[in-house]
Amino acid sequence: MEFVIGFCNEENIPVYFETTDIAVASKPFYSDMWKALSFMSPNLKELQEISKKLPAEVRVNYAIKVSINGSDEFDTRDRIMNSSKDIVCKLISHIPVIMVTLGDKGLLLASRQSDDTVSLVHYPAQKIETPVSASGAGDCLCAGYVSGVLQGKSQDECVAMGLKAATSALLSHRPVPIELNVN
Structure with missing residues (x-):
């Protein structure tokens, strides 16, 4: 994994990291290898596992712009967004696009914007x-x-x-x- 990510980084090739499961999700985060990822798509449990491996000094001072697409399950959606946004903001300084998969609740797409903010959009399934x-x-x-x-x-x-x-x-x-x- 380290070789492929390093090679792609040297050749300016974007890397999409599909976390697969909890056992694999945190592997790139044992070193600085994760900082070369372009996209990743953990589910909520994998995202929480990844957060345990992040260094404490990772920057989190992004303004967040939230968008909701067609969902009326406010309670669940808000709970998911609140539990994800801090972790996502720690990752987004290096990984520009993070898709948090939510099963039958859809997905949450976080993307770093050119104005140094984070766009957080919920897409229902x-x-x-x-x-x-x-x-x-x-x-x-x-x-x-x-x-x-x-x-x-x-x-x-x-x-x-x-x-x-x-x-x-x-x-x-x-x-x-x-x-x-x-x-």
């Missing part, structure tokens, strides 16, 4: 009555999002592509659907 399998949904979310980034789409379009891909996975018997059209 599409309600699915009978999901077939959750296996692969997070990977498809990341794949759809990255596909949008590579196509130069806006943040909202990238997230929409990711959520569409995740929904396809939830409705499939396979972790990654045979056909995955996110456009």
